[in-house]
Amino acid sequence: DVKVTQSSRYLVKRTGEKVFLECVQDMDHENMFWYRQDPGLGLRLIYFSYDVKMKEKGDIPEGYSVSREKKERFSLILESASTNQTSMYLCASSGIRDGGYTFGSGTRLTVV
Amino acid sequence: AQTVTQSQPEMSVQEAETVTLSCTYDTSENNYYLFWYKQPPSRQMILVIRQEAYKQQNATENRFSVNFQKAAKSFSLKISDSQLGDTAMYFCAFMKLISGYALNFGKGTSLLVTP
Numbered sequence: 001d002v003k004v005t006q007s008s009r010y011l012v013k014r015t016g017e018k019v020f021l022e023c024v025q026d027m028d029h030e031n032m033f034w035y036r037q038d039p040g041l042g043l044r045l046i047y048f049s050y051d052v053k054m055k056e057k058g059d060i061p062e063g064y065s066v067s068r069e070k071k072e073r074f075s076l077i078l079e080s081a082s083t084n085q086t087s088m089y090l091c092a093s094s095g096i097r098d099g100g101y102t103f104g105s106g107t108r109l110t111v112v
Numbered sequence: 113a114q115t116v117t118q119s120q121p122e123m124s125v126q127e128a129e130t131v132t133l134s135c136t137y138d139t140s141e142n143n144y145y146l147f148w149y150k151q152p153p154s155r156q157m158i159l160v161i162r163q164e165a166y167k168q169q170n171a172t173e174n175r176f177s178v179n180f181q182k183a184a185k186s187f188s189l190k191i192s193d194s195q196l197g198d199t200a201m202y203f204c205a206f207m208k209l210i211s212g213y214a215l216n217f218g219k220g221t222s223l224l225v226t227p
Contacts, residue, residue, distance in 0.1 A: 031213055040121070042203060042219035050213075058214065090157065094213055101215060103157035 003027075006091050006104035013111050019078040021107050023091030029102075030095060032074035034058075034066065037088040037106070049074055081111045116206050118218035125194045126226050132179075133189045133221050135204030141165075145207040146180065146187045147215065152200040160202070163187065191223075199225045 007022035025032065031050050035043040035058075045058030047066040055066050063085060067075045074093075078085055091104040115138040125131035137146070148160040163171045163180050170178050175195075179188045191198055204218040 033214060035217075040219060042118075043215075043217040045214055045216070048214050056214075088155070092157075092215075100159055100162065101157070106155045 004091055004093050004102050004104040006089075006107050008107050009105065011107055011109045013078075013081050013109065015082060015111055017078075017081045017111075019081045019109070019111075021076040021078075021089055021091075021109070023074045023076070023093075023104055024072055025074075025093040025102065026072065027093060027095070027102065028071065029093035030071075031093060032068065033092045033094075033101070034064075034074065034076045035090045035092065036060070037090055043090065046076065083111050085109065086111045116204055116216050116218040118202075118204055118221050120221045121219070122222045122224070124224045124226060125191075127194055127196060129194055130190060130192045131194055131223065133191075133202050133204075133223065135187045135189070135218055137185050137187065137204075137206050139185070139206065139208075141208055143209050145209070146178075147205040147207065148176070148178070148187075148189045149203045149205060149217075150198075150200045151203065151220075152197075157203075161189065194225045196225050196227065199223060 004025045013019050033048040034046040037043045044060050046064050049055045049068040065077045089107045092101040094101045117136045144165045146163045150158045150160050161171050161173045161176050175192045177190045201220045203220045205215040
C-alpha cells in the first residue's frame with residue numbers, strides 16, 4: 001500500500017523553538033507539498049518541491065523553510081516557532097501529471 | 113493564485129437522499145484539473161473525483177458525480193444515496209498544469225449525513 005508518512009501525529013513545542021516536521025513517501029513521486037489547515041481557511045500551500053533540492057514558495061511561506069535532500073523526504077522547518085503557527089500540517093506527494101495527490105495523516109502542532 | 117470558492121460552510125442531508133455541494137473558481141487558464149477531496153474525522157484526505165478541463169463529459173465515480181460548467185467556472189459535486197460514512201469535510205481544489213502541480217483548495221464544506 002502506497003504511503004506518505006508524517007513523523008508525528010501530535011506535537012507540542014515552545015515559542016522560539018526550532019521545529020522540524022518530517023514527511024516521507026514511498027511512491028518515487030517527483031512532487032511534494034506542505035499545507036497548513038486551519039478551520040474556516042481550508043488548506044493553504046506553504047512550500048512545494050518538484051525535484052530534489054528544488055523548492056518553490058506557496059501562498060504562505062513566511063516563517064517556514066523546507067529541505068529536500070532526497071527524493072523521498074521533504075522536511076518543513078519552523079525556524080522560531082510562534083503561537084500563530086499552531087495548526088494542522090499536511091504533507092502530500094504526486095507524480096508528474098497524474099493529478100492525484102497522496103496525503104499523509106497530518107501533524108497537529110501546538111506552540112505554547 | 114487561483115481562487116476557489118465554496119459558498120456553503122455547512123450542509124446536512126438525510127441518509128439515502130441526494131445532496132449537491134457547490135464550488136466556483138477563478139482562472140485565466142484553459143487547461144487545468146479540478147478535484148473534490150473528502151476529509152473524514154480521521155483527518156485522512158481522500159480523493160473523491162477528478163475532472164480534466166478539456167473533457168466536456170462530467171466525471172462520475174459510483175455515487176459521486178460532478179456538474180462541470182467551464183464557461184461559468186463552476187464545479188459542483190453531487191452525492192447520491194447519501195450514507196452515514198459520507199459525513200466529512202469536502203474540499204474543492206484547482207490545479208494548474210505547470211511544474212509542481214500545486215493544488216489550490218477552497219475553504220471546505222462540512223457535510224453531515226443524518227439517519
